[in-house]
Amino acid sequence: xxxxxxxxxxxxxxxxxxxxVGVIIGAAFGAVVNSIVNDLIMxxxxxxxxxxxxxxxxxxxxxxxxxxxxxxxxxxxxAKAAGATTWNYGLFVNTVINFLIVAFCVFLLVxxxxxxxxxEAAAPSVAPAPTxxxxxxxxxxDVLRGRA
Numbered sequence: 001x002x003x004x005x006x007x008x009x010x011x012x013x014x015x016x017x018x019x020x021v022g023v024i025i026g027a028a029f030g031a032v033v034n035s036i037v038n039d040l041i042m043x044x045x046x047x048x049x050x051x052x053x054x055x056x057x058x059x060x061x062x063x064x065x066x067x068x069x070x071x072x073x074x075x076x077x078x079a080k081a082a083g084a085t086t087w088n089y090g091l092f093v094n095t096v097i098n099f100l101i102v103a104f105c106v107f108l109l110v111x112x113x114x115x116x117x118x119x120e121a122a123a124p125s126v127a128p129a130p131t132x133x134x135x136x137x138x139x140x141x142d143v144l145r146g147r148a
Contacts, residue, residue, distance in 0.1 A: 037097050057090025
């Protein structure tokens with residue numbers, strides 16, 4: 001029974017919940033970045049490079065391999081269907097672009113957080129106004145000093 005209680009305490013701690021939320025948001029953010037790269041960035045790059053689709057760029061390391069229906073391997077889909085060994089540099093280019101976008105977004109997020117922290121640290125801290133009791137004690141102290 002102690003193990004269940006310990007697990008429950010661990011699972012409902014703020015850090016575990018924050019971590020779970022971070023992982024879920026990170027996964028959703030990854031899907032958004034993949035869409036940005038595949039749907040917004042790579043098509044114009046393909047257009048500039050003469051209609052090149054980087055997702056389908058590969059080097060066939062097993063030349064002469066044919067698809068199950070006897071066709072030559074001309075696309076990555078054909079290569080996978082034929083069981084050919086490939087070097088998928090186009091997918092690597094997409095992955096690198098995904099990484100750069102995520103890294104840049106994280107950099108901007110950290111930069112914004114650091115800027116807010118600097119503003120918070122630079123703001124002068126105002127001492128709270130003395131309480132009624134503190135004012136009364138100060139008056140008593142001053143009266144006692146005056147008698148001495």
